[in-house]
Amino acid sequence: MPEPSTPREPRDLRLDFFRGVSLIFIFIDHVPQNFLSYFTLQAVAFYDAAEVFIFISGFTAALVYGRRLASKGALYASAQVLRRAWQLYVAHIFLFVLFVAEVSYTAIAFKNPMYNDEMRVADFLDEPHIAVIKALMLEFQPTFLDILPLYIVMLLIFPAILLGMQRHWLLVLVASATLYVVVQVFDISVPAYPEGHVWYFNPLAWQFLFVAGAVLGNRAAHGASFASLLRWAYPVALAVFAATLVVKTSWTIHGLYESFPAWFLKALWPVNKNNLSPLRLIPFFALVLLVATHVPRDARFLGSMAARPLVLCGQQSLEIFCLGILLSALGHFILSEYTSAIAMQLVVNVAGIAVMCLTAKMIDWYKAMDRMPILQPAAPRSGDGVQR
């Protein structure tokens, strides 16, 4: 069923902006015991920036690669997706090497006998020949190396999602939702290394969020109107959003001031993240609906100077995502090696966010230069005029 190719619309800055915000939040949340994490999504919601990132990534992937599919064919679009997956894979291996360096350094420089017994367990250097291979196979996911494997797997399956959606979007959505439900009902997890470990972000569960984003992106690209859906679901979404906001915020405040009651804590906690508990997923969809209703595509603030760095981060998401993980690992190291006083936490956060934004700006500039046609050297002097 050939779909009519839609004329290219101006970029939806909302996607870039919110993805940029989620990247900053992911960085902040990954610096351990960071007081700024009280100001990120996870403090007031059952979901966190990871959901935002994966959902928007699915949505944009459907837009971008959908266009490629329409104009240049399935093979080319698939090759492009796989090239992105490869870039992420290389980034993952790079992070793994950093992790090995950190552990090796710690194992040698460690002088505290109080941790001898435990450190020996952590010491994967006992069998590096296996650990390295498991890392190459994405099965070894120590500390901060757990998100990239999910993203890589999502991109690997994306060509199939893309081609499936070309047949019919319901086909893909139903298959994906079925898998998600099966994982929830039978509590299935994906084994990792060493023995007994599981994938922190279970790809069998999290794929649903990515696919849901992709299907919505696909529908949006084909001009589907969600107006009636937004209208009837709005009250439900608002209620879910408000209820979960109040409950989770009460938990956070309760963590700070114990006299403040934590509503439904005993009934609801813990909220499973590995398998993307419905308690995370449903309020997240409510959030998506509210944002889609209240933040119009042409919202003024999206074009403002203040939003610009976040939009840029969102546009260069692959690079900034990897950079953010790297920076949070570095921040972790600095805070534990020196001091974790609040002033230092602030410095680490501000410096990290600044580096992310500046890097995004640099990549944006570089890509713009790259796209610029090479000028004919006809009039070399007038071309780079000093006068304005």
Place this chain on the structure above:
Amino acid sequence: MKRAAKQRLPLLILAGTVALALAAPASSRAAPRDCEVPPELLAISVKLPHLAERLHAKQPVNIVAIGGASTKGAAAGAPDLAYPHRLQVALAAFYPEVPINVVNKGVPRQSTQQMVQRFPTDVIAEDPILVVWEAGISDAVRGVEIDDFAAALQAGLDEMKNRAIDILLVDMQFSRRTSAVIDFEQYLNTIHRIGDVDEVYVFPRFAMMRYWSEQNMFNFDEVAEDERARLAAKVYDCIGKKLAEAIHTAVR
């Protein structure tokens, strides 16, 4: 019962860092007293009713300390130097007329789940009135799934509650080096959250040791190799003393 031990970890860390920020200029001039911690770290709002009853009746008290390598305390060189024995000594000073015995059931490299499996032989069989349960290090090191960790803790706490045995939890050890390679945070949050939900006191060992580390007390990098065991013994002694103070408050 009053609202009890809340998930206090973030607050403790915040308090610790604020205290550090305030104390930093002074600490260079005057070394802090041994074992000193900010008072917030010793705030305790739960009661240990069964233990309190025994102590007030001056009946013999049997306590089991179950945990991992840091409970066994091999790093200090002798069983008498591990924190459970230091706790016994410190408690005896508070209650000289009560016979108090703390049994050490530390087994290195055990997950929380494995400890729970030891409960029938190592805890119940000892007939304790209070259990000090040190958990979470091995789980964090091995990266045990967080829900499994929570479930194991919950199972252990439920069993003690059903048997009318008082229990308190001890969280992880802190060391600057290990915290760079082991991700303790979510396990710490979980153990404090469980304590909160179940109204069980969680002794904030991690926050205390972190405070000491930031005060540059017990710096293992600056001592000769044969001095390290002595330093470990000092840390265990402080842990035992602070634990005794917390228990003393909880039975008042």
